[in-house]
Amino acid sequence: MKEELFIQVPKQLSRREFLKVAGATGLGAFLVACGANPTATSEAVERTMAIQPWPGSYEDIFKKYVYEPFTAKTGVKITSTPQAEWYNLAKIKQEVDSGNPTLDISVQLPGDVVRGGKDGLFEEINVASVPMTADLFDQAKALLPWGLGYLVYSYGIGYRPGTGDYSSWWDIWDPKYAGRLSLGKTETTYVVQTINRLITGKMSPVDTDAVFAKLDELKPNIKKMFESDADLRNMYNAEEIDAFVFFNGRVAVQQDDGIDVLFSSPSEGAFAAFDFLCITKNSKNKDIAQEFINFSLEPEQQVNIGKYMHYGPTNKTVTFDDPKYCAVMPCGGAMDSLWFEDAEYVSENQDAWIERWNEWLAG
Template sequence: MKTRIVGGLLSLALVGTALAGCGAPAKEQGGTGTEGQASKGEPTKLVISTWGFSEDFFKKEVYGPFEKEHNVKIVLDIGNNAERLNKVRQGSSNVDLIYLSDYYAQQGIDAGLFEKIDRSRITNLKEIYDLAKAPLGEDYGPAYTVGQLGIAYNPKATTKEIKAWSDLWSPELSKKLTLPNITATSGPMILDAASVVAGSTAFNEDQAFAKVKELNKGVVKYYSQTSEFVNMFAQGEIAAGPIMEMYVKDLKAAVPDAKFVSPSEGAYAVMNTVNIVKGSQNKQLAEDFINWHLSKQVQEKSAKAKIDSPVNTTLQLTPEEAQGITYGADVVNKLRKLDMKFVNEKLKSWIDRWNKEVAQ
């Protein structure tokens, strides 16, 4: 819907041509990872495009067991969202499976870069949160992790107790506040939050920009990378700002009293997705790997290691294990989700307007 950027509070219900010749030669693959060993012989190469963080964990707990079960050799293509997606777009990679934030994954879908998945083969889909099953449409891959964007603040650096997005407009936070730049992953989320604070039920661009502009003089810096937030927070340059929950542990390492708040109007879902690249000759094997990553076994180990917030609803974490990650239906089902297709269509004009009206 062109008049809305966000689907509201969620209940249980972030130029391409077909690429040929991607991936390794096709082989017969067995089942979904639970139906016995794959045929022995020369391992099949499965090329996975991903970020490369926590490599030791993924090698031991995710890649290794799958390689053994399926007689596979996993090869990684490492980089950030933009550069990895561009390699696929340009046809300069042999990637089978690609991990991207929802914002970049939507660009890949719009460019026709991904295969349509066979959901009947990914049986663990029935075990994950509804918002993670098809965040960008039924034809494309699920989110394997869902985090949240909320507000972090230092209660010793401000007299304001923060409970809502609207609290960012409090006079007590003037000259103590940071906001993400519009070009950051969370930039469009803050624009939507400003529209909500302005009183709009449907996204209103004019009201959103006017509301953000009200904060301009009180913002210390519009950050583009989370490391900038962490450094400013640690040095006492800021007292509060929107940040993804997964980085709160870094804030607490520097400022133990730091608090993270899921705003009363709703925190924002931050989703990373996995998709199969068009032309892959290992499509069924790639679907098996997606199914494996959604399994309780992998999701539980990732959550307990604080690597990723889980989407599998069957695992149970203690309060200590759940600290610092987005966990539980009571949290996930309240998250607000942006319409990434709409965001991609509007972002260029938003950047231009932001530069003219906000970041002066």
């Protein structure tokens, strides 16, 4: 990049005067005297940061409305991990133990933020370097210093128009829908906690035996477990299924893509959670990682995440220019009625749930 782009020259200096002063003092010293930082931008242009979002439409939208604007603003290049590569805690631990992690930021679920933080896998976020923290909902700040929530989503029922109204969670157990339902194969914590809330009235503690007894009752209605967004779309478009349990934003993006599908947030209530941004321990890019997190929490990016990813903002100052957006995602005061998990409890119990879940899938 040409050096002229970094020069902040007072208007009263002519070009000849500028060259004279700059030559006498040295360009770097002159720029500092003028209030410019001669190295910050050039260093940023040369720096690259690696981030892991969830795959599929999530990653595509995140790239367009967060990565690319951040690069345009700072010059920092961002690489995204391959869609098939999921940076679970075991993978992050390998990176941390290597002493030279290649991943700077990962998207984490609440329970994994707690586990990873306690295991020393995440850097502590300095809120002084992330001033947008002050504008966040309390739930989005609850897992500091290890992560900050940058979007909120809810769990509900996607369904084919004309096949039912699915206004209640219990509708998916109706025998008339035998063989027409799909659940996510890897969505253990969501399914377990949703069913527990329905049968006990609480998110925790989880009555594991009662939950899996209800899953046994649901099994005749399940055609197949979907393994990805693409897998689900294929099944739905082929009319193998009529209903599925999934996240509000994924269903809304399907609608944006022209798929004839509706979304129900059932009358009993809906499980909701935040996605957190965490910085890998020993990341060499902690400074720009914190800058990126702050950028993600600014109103413009929060609005775009809401409009195009259809997940709710965690910045409570954000408003939308059309009420239709809050009609399909958690927004503002609507979050008071959602079911949020106890991340500490989940971190201590999810391994046992997953083991039981895998046994149930194999049974």
